Amino acid sequence: MSEAEHHNAHRWAGVLGWVSAGLGVLQVAAPDTVVRVIGAGDRPWARRVVRLIGLRELFHAAVLLGSRRPAPLVWTRVAGDAMDLALLGRLMAEREDGGRRRLAASTAAVTGITFADIVTAVRGGHEPGLPPHRLTNLRAAITVNRPRREVYRFWRDIENLPRFMIHLESVEPIAGGYSHWRAKGPAHKSVEWDAEIIEDQTEQLIAWRSVEGATVRNRGSVRFTDAPGGRGTEVRVDIDYDPPAGKVGLAFARLLGEHPQQQVCDDLRRFKQVMETGEVARSEGSPEGTRARRQLFQRPAQPVR
Amino acid sequence: MKANCWMGRNTVEVQDVPDPGILNPRDAVVRITSSAICGSDLHLYDGFVPTMKKGDVLGHEFMGEVVEVGPGVTTLRVGDRVVVPFPISCGGCLACENGLFSVCENSNPNAGMAEKLLGHSPAGIFGYSHMLGGYPGGQAQYARVPFADVGPIVVDDDLPDEKVLFLSDILPTGWMGAEMCEIKPGDVIAVWGAGPVGQFAVASALLMGAERVICIDRFSYRLQIAARAGAETINYEQTDVLDALRDMTAGRGPDACIDAVGMEAHYPVPAVHAYDRAKQATRAETDRPYALREAILACRNGGVVSVIGVYAGLIDKFPMGSFMNRSLTLRTGQCHVQRYMEPLLARIREGALDPSFVITHHLDLEDAPRGYEMFKHKENECNKVVLHPW
Ligand SMILES: [Zn+2]
Numbered sequence A: 001m002s003e004a005e006h007h008n009a010h011r012w013a014g015v016l017g018w019v020s021a022g023l024g025v026l027q028v029a030a031p032d033t034v035v036r037v038i039g040a041g042d043r044p045w046a047r048r049v050v051r052l053i054g055l056r057e058l059f060h061a062a063v064l065l066g067s068r069r070p071a072p073l074v075w076t077r078v079a080g081d082a083m084d085l086a087l088l089g090r091l092m093a094e095r096e097d098g099g100r101r102r103l104a105a106s107t108a109a110v111t112g113i114t115f116a117d118i119v120t121a122v123r124g125g126h127e128p129g130l131p132p133h134r135l136t137n138l139r140a141a142i143t144v145n146r147p148r149r150e151v152y153r154f155w156r157d158i159e160n161l162p163r164f165m166i167h168l169e170s171v172e173p174i175a176g177g178y179s180h181w182r183a184k185g186p187a188h189k190s191v192e193w194d195a196e197i198i199e200d201q202t203e204q205l206i207a208w209r210s211v212e213g214a215t216v217r218n219r220g221s222v223r224f225t226d227a228p229g230g231r232g233t234e235v236r237v238d239i240d241y242d243p244p245a246g247k248v249g250l251a252f253a254r255l256l257g258e259h260p261q262q263q264v265c266d267d268l269r270r271f272k273q274v275m276e277t278g279e280v281a282r283s284e285g286s287p288e289g290t291r292a293r294r295q296l297f298q299r300p301a302q303p304v305r
Numbered sequence B: 001m002k003a004n005c006w007m008g009r010n011t012v013e014v015q016d017v018p019d020p021g022i023l024n025p026r027d028a029v030v031r032i033t034s035s036a037i038c039g040s041d042l043h044l045y046d047g048f049v050p051t052m053k054k055g056d057v058l059g060h061e062f063m064g065e066v067v068e069v070g071p072g073v074t075t076l077r078v079g080d081r082v083v084v085p086f087p088i089s090c091g092g093c094l095a096c097e098n099g100l101f102s103v104c105e106n107s108n109p110n111a112g113m114a115e116k117l118l119g120h121s122p123a124g125i126f127g128y129s130h131m132l133g134g135y136p137g138g139q140a141q142y143a144r145v146p147f148a149d150v151g152p153i154v155v156d157d158d159l160p161d162e163k164v165l166f167l168s169d170i171l172p173t174g175w176m177g178a179e180m181c182e183i184k185p186g187d188v189i190a191v192w193g194a195g196p197v198g199q200f201a202v203a204s205a206l207l208m209g210a211e212r213v214i215c216i217d218r219f220s221y222r223l224q225i226a227a228r229a230g231a232e233t234i235n236y237e238q239t240d241v242l243d244a245l246r247d248m249t250a251g252r253g254p255d256a257c258i259d260a261v262g263m264e265a266h267y268p269v270p271a272v273h274a275y276d277r278a279k280q281a282t283r284a285e286t287d288r289p290y291a292l293r294e295a296i297l298a299c300r301n302g303g304v305v306s307v308i309g310v311y312a313g314l315i316d317k318f319p320m321g322s323f324m325n326r327s328l329t330l331r332t333g334q335c336h337v338q339r340y341m342e343p344l345l346a347r348i349r350e351g352a353l354d355p356s357f358v359i360t361h362h363l364d365l366e367d368a369p370r371g372y373e374m375f376k377h378k379e380n381e382c383n384k385v386v387l388h389p390w
């Protein structure tokens, strides 16, 4: 899927959002007209149901128009379409003579819309260049006041990673660039996966990804460049991970804390501390150091009353 | 051990808390012999510094005897008598390498929190909120000192506590306030605030060769101490400061102005005070910047405004027009204490400086709540309180 097509899907999703808004307003404001046009006859409940559907359309509109990347959210519309088709089918089955032709036309129209929704949702669901799942991207950078060779070597020795990555319990190298990663979850549940180093440019770049079948699909890279004017080494980390479903997935998501971005920044900050001072700064006010539990309580600062 | 704890706005209590221990290899534990109440502790007491928690141990000016060292500390030995600087500094980051110890990049474990409020995080500070590290302070019987191989300075037994204690904060802070003025022969320096830091700024500016130093406050007993240190004085409740300064400098204005007041300044015009007080109460503005505004307006064209008073957040009505159009320079910072400890200790040792003149009260640690009340309300001509935990 190309970048352009993907962009198109988001544009289409926006158009569908406006369609939802228009329909919603019409159904909520003038339900009688809508009931007549679709051929639902004069059932006493039809008016109420149309109003409810109108409210649902307004919800779709809010969801789609409120997002910068709305295409995957079109699935909410698809679900709505399915409800509408079921309702129309039921009305058809009741064989209301006068309304049958209109009902058939309505059903055809809704089927067409459903098709458009599905195409948009499917197209928008794939990020370009990535496997067809939603991956979450985290990036962070920090400057470390040590020579690039030293900074690279410490990171390349991946057993060191748990010294500053708060959610990791251990990383054990296996032969051939492979390694076994273990993270401690809440309630003493471990999450484990295997990873391989897919790129290793000495003193410049290390890239890794989880191997096929890992419970937590993730991949990342870390780049090392000289900071200007002898200010040490700039370290840039880029991580994609797949927030998985199920119990393990939930445990992993919680490992990353309420603010995964902040977690990655904090991990990098601890990396800098270890490189520059040999230890991770700890206070009695935050004594947990690199134990994962702290992440559960991590919140942005708020002034006290 | 016993420690003085923040229990909410205008409440401190001396409580039993767990003894500190070594958490990291470069830690030391100090048995505290003297600990001061600092003017900036009043900002905590009054509840203007965010991220304080009930039970936090206060205090960032303290000294004592090393009773335990981690395996990473090679510069200190058990039994050493040390003064501990208030900024916690690692010695290994670029800031520390450049002598900017109070903006150490590694000593705040809650740097993310500080970044949200301040953009970038400064160093961790003892007993000064969770945003600045959540480190327990030194108004206690013991304190854990991180990066103990960088901060604390060893002092000889023949120098009494009261001569060297203030090396931890207010003496170097006053000194840095004067240093930032880049004093040249003939310079006239104005100092807002005749508290202990202002008094040390006065003494420092004179030592650095200022022609005249003018000190501004509203408490006559504090102005008298500043006068004994060599200052001319203005009581702003009796005299219009801008007029007086213009008059005293024959229209030029002071060559440099030191704000040693900070966020809780008072102002004699009730309407202005009410305006800022109301904004502060609704948190539309956290700090009351009268002293800063006045320092900017008073300063001569092309002069320096040096800010060592503590500000925590946002201020309103900053006189940017005056500041920009008149080529002023603003210099600020929590004191980079470690930079000044050795040279100032040398001056104390040779008798050129005796900082003990600011002390008015010695109290037991148990009396800390009374000390805070007295210091806050300037009762009993309270200028500086030293607490003794043992
Ligand atoms: Zn202080």
Ligand SMILES: [Zn+2]
Binding pocket: B089, B090, B091, B092, B093, B094, B095, B096, B103, B104, B105, B106, B107
């Ligand atoms: Zn540092």
